[in-house]
Amino acid sequence: MVTIEGKREEVANGAALASLLAAGIGAFAVGFIVILNETGLFAAPALYAPAGGVSGRTTLSAVIWLAGWAVLHNRWKNRQIKSRGVHLLSMILIGLGVVLTLPPVWKLL
Amino acid sequence: METMLFTERSIWTMLHGIVLGGGALMATSAALFSLCAMRTDHALDSALQKQARYLLWLTVFTAVVLWLTVLVGTYVTFPPYRATPPEGLTDLSQYPRSLIQSNPRTVWLHSFAMEVKEHLPWIAAMLSTAVAFISVRYRSQLLSDAQLNKMATTLTAICFGLVSFVAILGVFINKVAPLE
Numbered sequence A: 001m002v003t004i005e006g007k008r009e010e011v012a013n014g015a016a017l018a019s020l021l022a023a024g025i026g027a028f029a030v031g032f033i034v035i036l037n038e039t040g041l042f043a044a045p046a047l048y049a050p051a052g053g054v055s056g057r058t059t060l061s062a063v064i065w066l067a068g069w070a071v072l073h074n075r076w077k078n079r080q081i082k083s084r085g086v087h088l089l090s091m092i093l094i095g096l097g098v099v100l101t102l103p104p105v106w107k108l109l
Numbered sequence B: 001m002e003t004m005l006f007t008e009r010s011i012w013t014m015l016h017g018i019v020l021g022g023g024a025l026m027a028t029s030a031a032l033f034s035l036c037a038m039r040t041d042h043a044l045d046s047a048l049q050k051q052a053r054y055l056l057w058l059t060v061f062t063a064v065v066l067w068l069t070v071l072v073g074t075y076v077t078f079p080p081y082r083a084t085p086p087e088g089l090t091d092l093s094q095y096p097r098s099l100i101q102s103n104p105r106t107v108w109l110h111s112f113a114m115e116v117k118e119h120l121p122w123i124a125a126m127l128s129t130a131v132a133f134i135s136v137r138y139r140s141q142l143l144s145d146a147q148l149n150k151m152a153t154t155l156t157a158i159c160f161g162l163v164s165f166v167a168i169l170g171v172f173i174n175k176v177a178p179l180e
Helices: A014-038 A053-076 A083-100 B008-037 B046-082 B096-101 B108-138 B146-176
Strands: none
Touching: A014 A053, A014 A083, A014 B108, A014 B146, A053 B046, A053 B108, A083 B108, A083 B146, B008 B046, B008 B108, B008 B146, B046 B096, B046 B108, B046 B146, B096 B108, B096 B146, B108 B146
């Protein structure tokens, strides 16, 4: 954001952290929904039959990601937030999301 | 009768893997390099504003191309890959999943490689979207604010790792059972 005097104002970091944490939530949602499917606890319905269940699993994950992002953005967009905890939580969620999509992990359950 | 050099399925596969997937891989690596190389402490430098604008377009391009790769992969090239062959068919060349599963040496290309390819790229697309959003909202602050820069760089690095991994799995599958 540039002011009339040409000086640059620092934009609060809340919106960036909201997008980071939402990405973590989305990544975890992908892995969690895949695990639920593989363990037979929940199977997202196929939204496009030729693609099969993956269309439902990924669309549901994307909806969770966008909904989480919308909520976090509205709450944090104008706030300056301590980033360390959000960073850590996001990285854990992304890591879990990635690991849970790996087939060797499914076999451990 | 003249036969087609490339079938429609083959063209979609090339579009998915080489044009879009390759483009996403290159754009992600360019974004990662730019985030590291353009980092600075001079927030009011006019050259920085210009660099930030280039970076903005690069990150937006990366996210768009990655989403296109994911959507084309899921909804265009995956359905013919997983199609079930008619009962008793011996030539499985038009049915990549069945072809892969018919050989014990290549079964892992479905049970591991394709299973990973079905889901992991969606995570990469979400991460790249977050980076594009940060780039659009924060402009040159992304290059002058160390914490923001580190956040975007980390997400882009993870994204690059995921895209590279998925790309090489795609190459393996396409080598053994191409969609033709």
